[in-house]
Amino acid sequence: MVTAEHVSERRLSIPNNPITGVLLAIPAYFAGLWLGTLFGLNDDANTGVILGYTFATAAFLIGVGFLNYPLERLFGWRVSPISDPEENRGIGRFFRLSLDHKVIGMQYLVTILIMLLFGGIGAMLIRSSLLSPDSSITPPGQYIMLIGLHSVMMIFITSAVIVGPFGNYLVPLMIGARRMAFPRLEALSFWLVPPAAVILAAAAFWGGFPTGWTGYPPLSEQAGQGMDSYIVGFALIGLALIVSGINMLATIITLRAPGMTWTRLPIFVWGIFTTSILGMLAAPVLAVALVQLAMDRTVQTSFFLSANGGSNYLWQNLFWFFGHPEVYIFILPAFGIIMEIVPHFARKPLWGYRTGVVGLFGVALLSWFVWQHHLFVSGIAPVLRPFYMLSTELISIPTGIIFLVTLGTLWRARVWFTVPMLFCMGFLFNFLIGGISGVYLSDVPTDVTLHGSYFSMAHFHYTIMGGEIFALMAACYYWLPKMTGKMLSATIGRVHFWWMFIAFNSTFFPLFIAGILNMPRRVSSYDPALQGLNTWVTISAYFLFGSMILFAGNVIYSLFFSARPALANPWHARSLEWQLPTPVPAYNFERVPMIVGGPYDYGVPNARPVADLGGLVGVTGGG
Amino acid sequence: MFRLEGQDRVHAGRLAVIWVILSVIGIVAALQIHYPPYDNSVQGADQSKTMALMTVLAVPIFIGVVLMLVYSAIFFRRRGLELVDGPPMLGNTPVQVAWIGISAVVVLFLAVVGITTLASSSAAQAVGAAGRAIGQSGETGSSTAGGQGPELQVQVVAQQWYFTYRYADYGGVETTHLYLPLNRPVELHVTSLDIIHSFWAYQLGVKADANPGVDNVFHVTPDKLGGFQVRCAELCGIWHGHMADSDGRVVSQSDFDAWIAQQQKDEADIQKALPSYAPYYFPEPLTKGS
């Protein structure tokens, strides 16, 4: 906090917004390009492109206003103030740097959904290309570019799609806090995402990159300038993961309201907690790998070239040491969502709450010890394989706990099958298939046939799209009434669910079969005998895309054309975020709440309400 | 042990009966499927059996959970429009212990089966015995070809965007199709000239990454005559999808001898220009501009 006497009245009147950011970024990009040629470090301009993207991102962030606070503290200047949540309540606050976690959550939601649209279009182009078994619809070079852009865009999206919108919006509300621990860091984690997406899209100008999201050298060193988009974009997302992880953990650890003991914490918050540990610790390792790749591509070091002392296994180990926790970063928030929503609609306590928490931590802990299962056929020392096979198979146990807890909550319940609840059921079905297919891949003998084939593709689409995206849909239908004040149409919602569920399974289940029948992944041409299968999949994929358009339509219709405002607690849920009015006040709680009950105490005789919102004066801190 | 009372007992009983019936049907159906990589090699047969075993275990688990979901949707939904709370069940330790215990047993069983399959001599060789990296065994990049022991030494050389094969025991002759003799253990040495590829011989049940500067050793013993598909299974650039070879064949020993003799004759001129057989190859010169 800056005391009033410290700040001088000198101010620079720069309007801090994304437009300023873009206007500063464009010359900064060219400055970077020019600086790269000045170094003359290599002959194919990678240095320039990487510097260009880095400078452009820094300039964008400065334009948005991130340098204001450091300058203020350093020199005592008062640069244009960042909007205080109470001062600025207009629609403009969504388009500027805001320190209000609720605004950041909404910014994330809209940005990521737009990115999801583009990722989905990429998928449609890929599937269209696969209507023909040779490369006649899309030339191979373009096809590879589409694969790279689709996959990396989806990785960016799924890293943040639940933690960003819903973690940011809900965590302080659920723990009884009035702000986050480090609001500026959280805002930074959001504002890194649009530059990352733009930089990734810019790869198209250079013909994309040929490696898919895994970036294996030496191919990634052979690649043209499009690869630099991958390096910088992924680095920005990694930074966002670290920064957001630190903030979420600090918030949950230090800012819980009095009475919010660890055992009363909503399970969704536990999901965010475990995810943040993984994100914060795994992303730095990715940063190391990306720096090394950048150095190999610019100053000709040899981290990954075996001819000159390096090793392509170095990348594989560093990347997958990050990459495996990364996929648990995708799914742990989704587990949190499902276990959070089901009790409120089953009208029963979360069955085995502590076991569920242990399950989340079990998954998070084991995720560090399995990464070499991506390298089973790479040529690693054979003695390592049994260990990683065992550790990977062991992860099924805590994952199974999630099912145990959810099914136990459904047992003898009086379930209200709303649209969010339908998506939870869909999640459970899809993730079951995704999880079981993972066991096939974890076993080394079966992995010999399945690795690098469409089976592996179907596995991760089932877990990520069938799992995380279905959880995203559940979260949207469940929490948008609180976030926007409008209910999404349940009628359209039901159609959306069944359409998406059937189309999803119709699209991805046959891909298991394609993989078993010798179709490798990332190929633009395949055995003509599989053309029928691929055509079925493509048509189903078009329907799946259609269901997402229907979702977008539902959102637009319900938010802008429907007159019905939402109740403050339309689901009659017990958890703390639903005890607040809609719209949620600037600092969330009028007074610091005193937590006196658990959020899932349905049917418990003499259960107290979850919190006393009258609160006590002067009391802070966790329980 | 614990006992289920009242309603719990009714539902559990119903579920158990339906689950058993559906599982039996499912398992029988699962056993009818012919699992890849089928039966064309010793290692492939082991892999098929493992896949069958996993499916047999997966079917009851899948049926069980889906049955629970469907059953809940039918029998555990709210009646009418009133929002009534359900029974306040916080957990049931014996059930949780049983679930976790059973899942642990299944998983450990699979792990043990997988490890034994790996460890047994024939399968161990299918998934790589001595992935020798450069420098570890003091290799400097050249070796004399020589047929030691009964294992046929075949080197798979991957490059953008095709595979070639060198037979160490036959003077390092390089061919564009992979022919293997029946019932003879083969030691495959997979390497690459440029970037990472992956040699996937589908019907033989072999997949091995080809890394530049690395000699990745895998074993296979084909035990049925016939053809096999070779595809690249690691994204290697634009023509990755076209990096396939459908001319792999397992032939009788005498056919193989005839074929390789023919190859040595046909490729004699080209052989003179090739570098001598080595575990891996680096381009010369090594550094840019030198």
Add this chain to the structure above:
Amino acid sequence: MAVRTRGRDVSPGVEALLDARVVSVGVWLFLAADLFFFAGWWFAFFYLRALNNNQAWMIQGLVRPNRGFGTVVLILAVLTALAYFAASRTPGRGSVFRLLAPVSLVLGIAAVLYQGYGMWHLGFGLTDGAYPSVFSGLTGSWLVQLAGAVAWLATVVLQAGARGDTLARPHSATSFGWILLFLAAVGIINYFLLYFVA
């Protein structure tokens, strides 16, 4: 801009205590993440050294980096951290802090500049094998973080005057000391790896 107490019912004293806890937890979390970052580099060091692919971990005739140079940089960095740590721990804060903290800043700037100069005059080529690659990457990453820490240190020092707020927020100043100590410790580990173990 007037101070906004973000929690209306919270007295400034209590809010300060809460801030203290928030900042110290945040710094420890950051250091955990940073530890994983350097652990990635240390893994690369040991892995490439063990593989020694094509005998090119350290090629014949490689001009080794100057150990004396590295020692000077390390000493400067360690002194920076120790000076600041001592400053942030002094009870009668004001004057001792205002003396030691600038000393720490000067040492830190010297360390950054000297190391930066060293990166420009490595003496060996970056293409000369894996060790030069790891050396330059690891040292360069450490340098970038040290530079960032020194920039933050500058803020702390400039705000240590009567009109500044460093001394009004002692928790923040103390927590920052841990970051400098961490970077110094990483520097020591890097020194031993790069100059002795390699």
